[in-house]
Amino acid sequence: MVTVTTCQNGVRIVSEHIPHVRSISVGVWVNAGSRYETPEENGITHFIEHMLFKGTATRSARQIAEEFDRIGGEINAFTSKENTCYFAKVLDHHGELAISILADMFFNSLFAAEEIERERQVVLEEIYMSEDAPDDDVHEKLWAVIYPNDALGRPILGTAETLATFDGEKIRAYMAKHYGPKNVVISVAGNITDELLATIDQLFGHYEASKQAIEAELTYPEFTPGEIVKTRDTEQAHVAISFPAINVKDPAMYSFVALNNIIGGNMSSRLFQEVREERGLAYSIFSYQSSYADVGAFTIYGSASKQQLSQMQHTIDATLLDLVAEGITETELENAKEQLKGSFVLGLEGTEAHMNRNGVNELVHQNHRSVDEVLAAIDAISMDIINELITKILLAEPAIAIIGPEY
Known part of the structure; x- marks a missing residue:
């Protein structure tokens, strides 16, 4: 407790x-x-x-x-x-x-x-x-x-x-x-x-605040699409693609994490299977979610040789377009739920994990859900919520950064 x-x-x-x-x-x-x-x-x-x-x-x-x-x-x-x-x-x-x-x-x-x-x-x-x-x-x-x-x-x-x-x-x-x-x-x-x-x-519990002490204020910045290319003499081109997403307090947060797992968060994800396993286009390909108190982003990263860069980007685009058109499957949804529950519970086996979780929960949420409450929230993830997130996130214009040799 x-x-x-x-x-x-x-x-x-x-x-x-x-x-x-x-x-x-x-x-x-x-x-x-x-x-x-x-x-x-x-x-x-x-x-x-x-x-x-x-x-x-x-x-x-x-x-x-x-x-x-x-x-x-x-x-x-x-x-x-x-x-x-x-x-x-x-x-x-x-x-x-x-x-x-x-x-x-x-x-x-x-x-x-x-x-x-x-x-x-x-x-x-x-x-x-x-x-x-x-x-x-x-x-x-x-x-x-x-x-x-x-x-x-x-x-x-x-x-x-x-x-x-x-x-x-x-x-x-x-x-x-x-x-x-x-x-x-x-x-x-x-x-x-x-x-x-x-x-x-x-x-x-007894030290006093300075007269200069302030409380952190959010800025609610607007996501800006665009592209930057940095030319470097590297063997591979490194690509990061980001879409505007939800903040950490959004009720759909667990659904967002599940969607990330389905797209590129693990070895069974669509991007890993399509880009690496099926086509051999990259060694490193993954996605991750970044959620802050007021804003969020969904990011995909991949690296490939100059010769395979275009095909890797095309495969990423095709994978995302397929998600927008067809949505996810029931099997993917159920697997994502079980993955989330497993990683959440297994991740709490050490005291450091409990300390981290409780510190973040107090700073950000001022609320401490029990393990059972979190598991119930994960079980409540629905296909409708996931599909709403797909439309909301993946149809937005992205920001892109590329570092690598001229191509």
């Missing part, structure tokens, strides 16, 4: 007691992602995520790493377009130590000038690594086409130009705006105790 407790300052503690395990996963979730940055701030959310590991008033970066290694624990973080999460997984009797270190990082990071310079170079290398990988870069180019004038279209990592401007003052100013208690959720799952929850409240 998931329990939500709101501290006196507005921080929410989401806890799920799982007594049969010996681990605890805890995450500090912040409703701050790259979509809430100004153009000049692009990349600072991700840079702050790195900097919180670079030393506090009482712990060096090395000591933070060594403390978790010493107890056999894991600590990490990630930044998305809508939120940031700092998380740890440890044995249950090390839970209070883990949350105390996370709190130390959250409140007492020094942002020393020499560490900022060192980490700036690390993130710059991360940007270069992404740009060197066309199968990654093509998706960044795609989002720039979709939302050319909105933060959703800018890279989470930022750019070399914006990265060069970040310093301790800018970091603290951004955190003052976005790291206020009403934007923070502490999600903890596993063999937790009342003492651990009291420690979390003691550490996070």
Whole structure:
């Protein structure tokens, strides 16, 4: 059972007691992602995520790493377009130590000038690594086409130009705006105790919001169709095609995930079978859904040699046109439901998965469905809803990004 407790300052503690395990996963979730940055701030959310590991008033970066290694624990973080999460997984009797270190990082990071310079170079290398990988870069180019004038279209990592401007003052100013208690959720799952929850409240439940604190505001950007082609000397051409889709709060969300699985989400999907298995046109071909609080997209990715690119694109188009004309089959619908149920339940076998699910549910939905409720919602997916989504999504004009040799 998931329990939500709101501290006196507005921080929410989401806890799920799982007594049969010996681990605890805890995450500090912040409703701050790259979509809430100004153009000049692009990349600072991700840079702050790195900097919180670079030393506090009482712990060096090395000591933070060594403390978790010493107890056999894991600590990490990630930044998305809508939120940031700092998380740890440890044995249950090390839970209070883990949350105390996370709190130390959250409140007492020094942002020393020499560490900022060192980490700036690390993130710059991360940007270069992404740009060197066309199968990654093509998706960044795609989002720039979709939302050319909105933060959703800018890279989470930022750019070399914006990265060069970040310093301790800018970091603290951004955190003052976005790291206020009403934007923070502490999600903890596993063999937790009342003492651990009291420690979390003691550490996070009493700090005050800065006068600059703001609540994240949605921008409701409009999907922009178009095409970008980046010529590079690569063996393959990398293609990403995206259509406007639904937001994460849409009642048809489970149907959207099921439709993605049918089109290109797994090895039995239509695209995988047609493009790879039947015609041998590509090694990598798949689709995925991206759903945010206000907007969404459905994206297909494939890579092929210059000689086979045109045929791969034709096969993708033909597959989508067939879906629009004929819809899906009853067998595909039932298989998609069972796939969703299986992946959902099997994905909850670790405490980290529960922590992640509960953190996202609280940040985005402020609602926590039980496993049985989710399974019932999946069973309720109907052919009519799927076909409505096919028409709504696949008949729209797409955005396209291509990276590869001249063709």
